[in-house]
Amino acid sequence: MREEVLIKNLLAGDSSAMDELVRMYYPEILRYCMWHAPDAYLAEDAAQETFLKAIKYLGRGRFSGKFKSFLYKIAVNTCIDMHRNKWREHVSFECINCEMDYVETGFEDAADKLMIEELVRRLEPAMQEVAILRFRQDLKLREIAVIMEMPMRTVQSKLRQALKEIKVELLKGGTADGKKDRK
Amino acid sequence: MEKKTENRIRRAFAAKEQVKEQSVNNMILLARTHWNENIRKENIHFSRFLLAQVRYIGWKIWIIELVVTIIPVFILFKFLGWHTITQTTAVFLLCCLTIAISMLCIPFIYRSIYYQMYEIEAATFFSIKKLLLSRIMILSVGELVGIIGVGIVMSYNTPVDFRNSMVCMLFLFGAVWNGVLRLVRKVEMEKLCRYFLAYGFGLLFVMTMLVRFQQHAFDGTFYTEIFLGSCIFLGYGVYQGRLLARWSEDVCCVRA
């Protein structure tokens, strides 16, 4: 596995391996934090904190499982923590020099996107998390099971439930309401 | 039919955002700095740890093993005469020796509990399971060498088929130590000793029954099957060993 080679090199003293590790995983972790955080700055904050925490344990190379799953575990906890503390009373600012470049899409796509996002946000927290990790972050079921510390069966059933609920809502017509519901 | 919904959701979430290069570069810089400031010393690898345990196993257990291996052979030679050894009795003897010696190792494996060291051992980096694994590895290899030695001596002095005896012995060796490994993986420290003993006696019982009721068990009739069985045990043993040596199975089971 590429990440194992990189970590080995890093431990042997090759610090350029760090660059590649960051390039490998930072974008997707940042994307993940973007879902949970009120705005892009805070998402970046969370993603950075996640990485810095993880790096501390790279030096020992003894966390369980793959580095990617380890990163996600930390990201999940970091976002939960921040929800409880830092993000509670945060006022979102207009993102001028946003860290993300948005690609132009068609109007219909945009409306559909908003509706689906809304429906996913309405899901019960564990279901929402599983759905995000699967459909937005494209993780495998096995990885999700490790990250959420759940058996695979539970992950599969939560996923099925989530799909069912969303399907029902879509058939009903969903919400035309595009407001994002930040919990 | 959920597939349609799934695809719709995936499309909605499809990455339309790209992370700015600046953000990635910032992260790289932060990461490098943090890494340089926070490197803790790298720990020794499991192989070094394993080697270090040889010293701590000490010499007593080897003396005991030597004595237990030599005496039966000596008795046989002196009192019964080699001519009384048939294929079946030779294999039975080797297998019983295997079980006996492994059971002798149990008190040594069990030391941690007896001397109340195991909590301190459990709270270390390598912890108790890897410690037990390393003891098991060293002791089982020592035992194997001893028993092969006995097998060689026997085949010199009797018409016993060396290959067949070794294969049967290896099969049982595999059964014993795989059982031990599995117990280490699944059972709480405090209960290990009892389970070990029960398992050992169980195997002895099975062996005795086989010798009494299935005459052809050890005379080479089932050579291929037993050989395959040993290979399977070998594979499983390596698998279990790797699991224990890996960090994902790393749970210390300590009761109050």
Add this chain to the structure above:
Amino acid sequence: MELRIEHITKEYKDKLAVDDVSLTITPGVWGLLGANGAGKTTLMKMIAGIMTPTSGKIIYDGISIGALKGSYRDIFGYLPQEFGFYPEFTVKDYLEYVAVLKGLTKSDTKRKIAELLERLSLGDVRKKRIVKLSGGMKRRVGIAQALLNDPEILVLDEPTSGLDPGERIRFRNLLSEFAHDRIVVISTHIVSDVEYIANQNAIMKNGKIIQTGTTESLVKNIIGKVWRCHVSDREAGRLEREVQVVNLKNEPDGTTALRYLADEKKTKDSSLAEPRLEDLYLWLFPQESGVGR
């Protein structure tokens, strides 16, 4: 650096050893006080990562210790209440053995052992067999092994039992020095051990944490309940039966100086005394310890 204990419970067939304990531990010395059987040892084993809780999570710096496994124990030092030694070990052998288990390299081991032997005044006995040492020395060896890997978190279960007063003071100083920038958790039923060095205390009873706070904030609970008086021997006898006596001293003139706990004063000449942690302890756990003798 923060250790968060979230709703930790440990249930056995016949009892609930730890009952929904939640605590956030920050750098400094934390005293975990409670009588024997209160659940302190069980809680400490779970913090040490050597016992799995029935439910709940322990999170170190945002990462659950279940995910960290070996890495967590790597930054952890633990000394259990009861511990033994292999009979053939000398002090040096023992420390080398534990150093291997902790993953230290040979050079680090050598350096660390030399340093710890000196700091804990064990240099003279390094070649002596541990089983032959006194109780106090054995405990010092135990403390040494906990410090081998320069832990960020140090958990000591009744570390001063068996130490004489001089050793206790040396130990307190060692800890104060060590606790700067680190998390140290000490469990004890000897309150004076932690009274002066602990920044925060948590009091445990029947598996639950009943109070937490600094020494000052905790003793506020019993302001106005601690009394001092001088009485005759007979009066002293009567008082002992009525209230919880913290301290009793026979004066040379035949009277007895008493320190006791009560909602109201029991003798005319009783005066209020400044409450201390051991008063609080006896208030919460009447007659349960030999504190104050």
